[in-house]
Amino acid sequence: MSIAGSATRPVVGVVMGSDSDWPVMEEAAKALAEFGIAHEVDVVSAHRMPHEMVAWGSSAAERGLRVVIAGAGGAAHLPGMLASVTPLPVIGVPVPLRHLDGMDSLLSIVQMPAGVPVATVSVAGARNAGLLAVRILAAGEGEEAARLRERMVAFQGELRDGAHAKGEKLRGRLRGGVGFGA
Numbered sequence: 015m016s017i018a019g020s021a022t023r024p025v026v027g028v029v030m031g032s033d034s035d036w037p038v039m040e041e042a043a044k045a046l047a048e049f050g051i052a053h054e055v056d057v058v059s060a061h062r063m064p065h066e067m068v069a070w071g072s073s074a075a076e077r078g079l080r081v082v083i084a085g086a087g088g089a090a091h092l093p094g095m096l097a098s099v100t101p102l103p104v105i106g107v108p109v110p111l112r113h114l115d116g117m118d119s120l121l122s123i124v125q126m127p128a129g130v131p132v133a134t135v136s137v138a139g140a141r142n143a144g145l146l147a148v149r150i151l152a153a154g155e156g157e158e159a160a161r162l163r164e165r166m167v168a169f170q171g172e173l174r175d176g177a178h179a180k181g182e183k184l185r186g187r188l189r190g191g192v193g194f195g196a
Contacts, residue, residue, distance in 0.1 A: 022052035026147050027079045029058040029070070029096070031086040035109045038138050039085040042107065045144025049165055051151065054079075060091040067092070071099040081147040085140060087111040090119035093132045103150055105143045106132040 026046055030039045039055075046053045058067045074082060074096075082100060084093040085107035093106030106123035110116030116137035124134040135142045152162035 023078045024052045024054040025078060025080045025151065026051055026053040026083060027070075027074055027081075028053055028055045028083045028085075028144075029092065030084070030109070031057070031059045031061070031090075031092050033057055035085050035087060038109050039083075039107065039140050042083050042085075042140040042144035042147070045141050046147060049148045049162060049169075051148065051162075058084075058092065058096075060086070060095045061089070064095075067095060068099050071096040074100045075102055081105065081150050083107060083140070083143045083147055085109045085143075086123070087116065087119050088122075090122040093123050093134075094126050094130060097126070097130050097132045104132050105146055106134045107140045107143045108134070108137045110137050 028039055028042050028046070030036065043053060043055055056070070058070045060067050071082070079102060082096055082102050082104045084096050084104055086092040087109035088111055090106070090108060093104050097104040108116045108119035108123050110119065120134070120137050123132055126132050133146060135146065148162055148166060152159050152166055
């Protein structure tokens with residue numbers, strides 16, 4: 015298990031069914047790091063190590079985690095199984111595999127039974143999972159939540175500025191083209 019955020023206790027758990035999911039899931043860890051959120055990363059397979067997966071999920075809140083991001087491909091049971099054993103919000107990331115381009119994972123994660131919610135992002139959408147975790151933490155109270163809200167507003171401003179710049183560049187390439195906001 016690796017912990018990002020120096021000596022700070024992790025508040026987000028980023029888990030996946032296999033280390034082969036890391037190239038996708040790393041984007042969640044990067045997003046959390048951008049916002050200075052301490053997190054832990056581990057492999058917790060629902061099918062290959064079910065007892066350890068249940069233990070990890072059951073103890074997540076006691077260990078100080080506040081959000082779980084779980085990525086899985088294929089049958090993709092990890093996010094739902096974790097949601098069944100933890101009171102914490104679980105964000106599911108469908109990981110694409112060689113076959114079906116992640117649609118199997120997406121449908122498995124998004125189609126949960128009543129009472130076992132999993133927030134699901136797009137196929138390979140781990141960055142958005144990290145950003146959603148930031149927003150969940152920012153919805154709380156206290157100085158840390160306020161800091162995260164402030165940083166999220168700045169981040170949204172950066173996105174807006176980038177979109178404006180792209181529109182300006184496109185309008186400049188088109189002869190006499192004028193678009194919204196010009």
